[in-house]
Amino acid sequence: MRAPLPDGGIVRKLWIGETAAYRDHLLRLDHESRHTRFSGAVSDDVIIRHAATAADFGVVVHGFFIDGILRGAGELRRFGPVLSGEGEAAFSIEKPWQSHGVGTVLLERTLLSARNRGIRSLHMHCLADNRRMQQLARKFDAGLSFDFGSVVGEVDPPRYTPLSILREALADGHGIAGAMLDAQSRLLKPA
């Protein structure tokens, strides 16, 4: 499955040292998106502390960048013992870039990363009225079970293979090349 990204947008993993960009993106979310991303009201302090853990072991964040600014993110977190094969994913896209296929690309990349890390069960917590997230998960055949007003989507990424690892490595290489070209074209843009 491959959805086109909005013009000029690239998706790549966040590098160590980009937690500040992640924090700023999460803080820029409008009230409703912040609420749906964190399944409830959260303060700026909680977001700041959360973003600081993006560089922790077992966390992979894919970012959607436009003009060098992080506008969307897909976060994958392993939880429980390493061998439990369980992970959690969450997505955030700033309002002007919602419904443009960004979530689809971020979920696709997140699923590939989960698969390559031996995560067999990926939970996605979202509010029961979050139709868009549910539609998005359904595109990837995620089974959804309802529980006390929140939806826990469980996807079952297939086992990793040499090909799936190669696909992630190629996407990473593509992301680095894209970031370099993007930085260069912004340097050449008239001020």
Ligand SMILES: CC(C)(COP(=O)(O)OP(=O)(O)OC[C@H]1O[C@@H](n2cnc3c(N)ncnc32)[C@H](O)[C@@H]1OP(=O)(O)O)[C@@H](O)C(=O)NCCC(=O)NCCS
């Ligand atoms: C939920 C979210 C991640 C979805 O990402 P997105 O980029 O907006 O979604 P996409 O454009 O990839 O669309 C995915 C699917 O959702 C559905 N969809 C898109 N826009 C929609 C809308 N306005 N209303 C209802 N469904 C919609 C479609 O089925 C679409 O697939 P299709 O275009 O192939 O038909 C994003 O909107 C977001 O960050 N929302 C705020 C935070 C949040 O809710 N996070 C999820 C909880 S972890």
